[in-house]
Amino acid sequence: MSQFGKYLRELLDERRLTISELSRISGVERTSLQKSITGNRILSHDAVEKLIWSLRLTVKESEKLKYYYDIFFVGEDKYRSREIIRRMLENLGSLNSEAVSIGSGFQRVPVYDSDSCPAESKSLITGKRNVNFTIQSVFEREIGKKDAEVQMTVPSDMQFFEEYLFYLYKKAGARVRITQIIAIHRNKAEKKLNLHSIECFANVLPVCLVSDRQYYPYYYYDTSIASLYTDPFPYFVVTGDQVLCLSADGEKALLLGGEAYSRFYRRHFHMLKKQCHALVNYSEGLMSTLDEYERIYDSDHMYVCTHQPCFACEYGDDDIRRKIRKDFPGCQEVTEVCVDWLSRLRNVKMYHSVFKPEGLISFMEEGRIDDFPEIVEEITMEERLELLKSLIDSVESEERTSARMFNDRVFTYPSFITLAASQKTGMGIFTTARFGQGAAPICVHVHEPDVSEAFYDFMLNLPSSEITCSKEETLEYLRKVYQKYAGML
Numbered sequence: 001m002s003q004f005g006k007y008l009r010e011l012l013d014e015r016r017l018t019i020s021e022l023s024r025i026s027g028v029e030r031t032s033l034q035k036s037i038t039g040n041r042i043l044s045h046d047a048v049e050k051l052i053w054s055l056r057l058t059v060k061e062s063e064k065l066k067y068y069y070d071i072f073f074v075g076e077d078k079y080r081s082r083e084i085i086r087r088m089l090e091n092l093g094s095l096n097s098e099a100v101s102i103g104s105g106f107q108r109v110p111v112y113d114s115d116s117c118p119a120e121s122k123s124l125i126t127g128k129r130n131v132n133f134t135i136q137s138v139f140e141r142e143i144g145k146k147d148a149e150v151q152m153t154v155p156s157d158m159q160f161f162e163e164y165l166f167y168l169y170k171k172a173g174a175r176v177r178i179t180q181i182i183a184i185h186r187n188k189a190e191k192k193l194n195l196h197s198i199e200c201f202a203n204v205l206p207v208c209l210v211s212d213r214q215y216y217p218y219y220y221y222d223t224s225i226a227s228l229y230t231d232p233f234p235y236f237v238v239t240g241d242q243v244l245c246l247s248a249d250g251e252k253a254l255l256l257g258g259e260a261y262s263r264f265y266r267r268h269f270h271m272l273k274k275q276c277h278a279l280v281n282y283s284e285g286l287m288s289t290l291d292e293y294e295r296i297y298d299s300d301h302m303y304v305c306t307h308q309p310c311f312a313c314e315y316g317d318d319d320i321r322r323k324i325r326k327d328f329p330g331c332q333e334v335t336e337v338c339v340d341w342l343s344r345l346r347n348v349k350m351y352h353s354v355f356k357p358e359g360l361i362s363f364m365e366e367g368r369i370d371d372f373p374e375i376v377e378e379i380t381m382e383e384r385l386e387l388l389k390s391l392i393d394s395v396e397s398e399e400r401t402s403a404r405m406f407n408d409r410v411f412t413y414p415s416f417i418t419l420a421a422s423q424k425t426g427m428g429i430f431t432t433a434r435f436g437q438g439a440a441p442i443c444v445h446v447h448e449p450d451v452s453e454a455f456y457d458f459m460l461n462l463p464s465s466e467i468t469c470s471k472e473e474t475l476e477y478l479r480k481v482y483q484k485y486a487g488m489l
Contacts (some may be wrong), residue, residue: 004068005037011055011065026054042073074461077192081454082461084195086411088202093414095170095209096435121257131253132160134244135237138255139168139176142239148176151269152237156182156203156217158250170210178215180204181272182279183222184448193457197450201279208280208444209431218276219448238265279451283443286372287330289430290337292443297344298422303352303459305406305419307359307434308370312345313401314390328375352402354462356413357477364388364485370432371418385486392478395471404468405477411467419455427455 001009012022019037023030028047035041043051048069052062071079125134142148154161168174182204185196197219204217233245233254243256243265283289296302304310317339324335345351359370367379379387394401406413416435421427429444446452462468469477 001037002039002068002072004065004072005039007065007068008051009037011057011061015055017055022051022054026050039072043069075192077195078457080195081193081198082458082465084198084202085454085458086467088205089414089417089419090412092206092209092417093412095206095414096416121255123255123257125253125255126251128251131246131250132164134253134255135160135164138237138239138242138244139164141242143168143174143176145240148174150176150178150237150239151180151266152178152235153181153183153269153272154235154237154246156180156200158235160250162203162207165207165215166210169207169212169214176214178211179269179273180215180217181269181276182217182219184219186221186223193454194450197448198454201446201448201451204279205429205444208282209429209435209442213282213284213442217279218273219279220272220276236265238262238269277448279446279448281445281447283445286334286375287337289443290334290341292428292445293420293430294341294344295445296420296422296425296428297341297348298424299344299348300424301350301352301422302345302348303421303456303462305354305413305417305459305462306370307356307413307415307417307432308363309355309360309388309391309403310351310353311387311391312342313348313351313394314387315342317343323377323379325375325377331375334375348400350400350402352459352463354404354406354413354459354468356406356415357408359415360388360478360481364481370416370434371430373433381485381489385482385489388478388482388485392475392482395475395478398471402463402471403474404463404471405474407467407469419459421452421455421459423456426452 012019019033020030022028023033026047028043028050032041032043032047036043048066052065055061057065074082125131139150142150152161156162165178168176182200184194184200186194200217200219204215207215208217232247232252234248235246237244237246239262241257241259241262243261245254245256247253281292283292320339320342321335324331324338328334363369364381364384367381367384369376369379391401391403395403416432418430418432419427420430426445426447428446431442435442446455463471
């Protein structure tokens with residue numbers, strides 16, 4: 001019996017109703033009710049709404065029933081993975097804010113500095129607060145050096161590390177290369193999505209985006225967590241002259257001072273890393289970022305989430321050549337890469353995109369493309385209207401293009417992120433010029449199967465989810481915007 005069935009049975013018992021009585025007052029077929037309670041049939045959304053009304057459920061009861069229904073309808077793993085991604089994307093929206101609160105409580109309060117920690121020493125630290133202060137001290141001691149580098153094997157869900165690394169890069173502006181190995185737990189017989197993979201990625205992505213390609217997460221699969229119970233210090237952080245060994249609960253640590261310890265653990269880390277895979281791959285510079293765009297290409301179905309509407313399929317080759325700035329270094333090579341890339345997109349069997357209403361307005365007001373505005377000439381109002389009209393026609397026919405707006409009433413998509421995914425080539429997250437006051441674009445390309453599949457499923461579900469508007473609502477908004485700006489000419 002599913003959680004939906006159990007809760008529906010509980011509601012019936014509380015109201016002393018039989019299935020037959022509920023069927024009569026709700027109009028939902030008795031056999032369907034019986035099978036939905038036993039987990040052998042999924043009711044329609046309309047039927048669930050009828051049950052909520054007929055049972056006179058409170059707001060809390062109806063939300064709980066709908067929650068269990070959604071899990072029953074799509075499967076618990078898919079439901080939870082969609083919620084993880086949704087929460088992650090909404091949280092990313094604050095990355096551009098200087099007022100972001102995460103990590104703001106960290107202060108420079110070292111427990112062991114260069115004077116109090118001898119060259120060769122061992123110190124046992126107990127208590128989570130003392131351990132956390134020691135972690136800060138170890139990092140700060142390393143950050144002060146030239147070519148600072150830290151290697152560690154702590155899990156991505158160890159909250160203090162997640163927040164502290166974010167603080168180091170976002171608030172403190174530290175320049176330190178940090179490599180982290182993460183064990184992703186996997187059940188050998190499990191065929192569902194591995195939610196631990198998705199949680200790990202959601203935890204490390206903010207650090208990836210603010211680190212300016214200084215943070216490198218790696219992963220391996222682990223089917224056993226027995227070592228967490230047999231080894232008192234299963235995790236470690238290693239710098240040039242210190243090693244901090246950590247307990248699984250973060251309550252105890254062993255600080256080892258001396259280059260001999262550091263060399264030993266660095267060699268051990270190097271051997272571990274050879275058995276791992278990169279959780280993310282960064283691009284560096286314009287051409288490599290364009291190359292990463294192409295890596296997500298799928299000739300059957302492409303799914304893209306953006307701030308602005310995606311006009312990729314509306315551009316002709318001559319339009320692209322005319323709009324690339326001639327004074328941009330290497331403009332000829334860039335132009336041909338863009339022409340090739342966009343011509344391939346026009347040949348995709350079905351191109352699905354989701355955009356923000358405010359992104360359309362910014363495009364119509366500014367005439368700038370969020371992706372690489374430094375290489376594209378300003379688009380005239382006549383051209384903007386022409387592109388918008390072409391998009392409206394494409395969405396109406398929906399022969400090769402499908403477009404939806406994000407529903408800003410229930411979901412806030414980050415304005416500086418382009419998200420692309422396909423079933424065959426993984427997923428990519430690209431920052432635009434709106435990120436970090438126009439900082440260089442960052443591309444995070446992910447090949448890990450569960451993360452890629454989860455993002456593909458998330459984007460596949462967008463048109464039917466509450467966080468996007470319907471086709472009709474999208475078209476209505478597009479037409480209103482077109483009429484408004486056409487009237488200004």
